[in-house]
Amino acid sequence: QVQLVESGGGLVQPGGSLRLSCAASGIPFRYLDMGWYRQAPGKERELVALIGRGGTTNYADSVKGRFTISRDNAKNTVYLQMNSLKPEDSAVYYCKADLFGTQTYWGQGTQVTVSS
Numbered sequence: 001q002v003q004l005v006e007s008g009g010g011l012v013q014p015g016g017s018l019r020l021s022c023a024a025s026g027i028p029f030r031y032l033d034m035g036w037y038r039q040a041p042g043k044e045r046e047l048v049a050l051i052g053r054g055g056t057t058n059y060a061d062s063v064k065g066r067f068t069i070s071r072d073n074a075k076n077t078v079y080l081q082m083n084s085l086k087p088e089d090s091a092v093y094y095c096k097a098d099l100f101g102t103q104t105y106w107g108q109g110t111q112v113t114v115s116s
Contacts, residue, residue, distance in 0.1 A: 004022055004105055029076040033052050033098040
């Protein structure tokens with residue numbers, strides 16, 4: 001069983017930055033492929049960024065060049081650095097862990113609101 005706890009959300013003005021963190025426990029972090037997803041009101045949950053066990057990353061086109069996903073295996077934590085935030089980035093952001101493609105775990109979500 002994997003437990004995921006997100007933090008770092010909040011209210012930020014357009015053009016600002018936030019860093020989200022997701023701390024994992026329960027299974028060796030190095031076994032997990034990690035990702036960030038988001039869901040805005042009335043919309044489906046969508047992929048934001050992925051980082052594999054080996055560090056390979058993948059991003060949604062809408063965030064390329066603005067967001068950076070990273071992981072610290074020593075701290076069992078994945079991060080999402082979000083720069084140049086736009087109002088359309090407002091959503092609940094969820095952390096996801098994938099154990100060898102067999103089991104998937106989700107965090108509780110953290111709210112990001114981009115507004116002036």
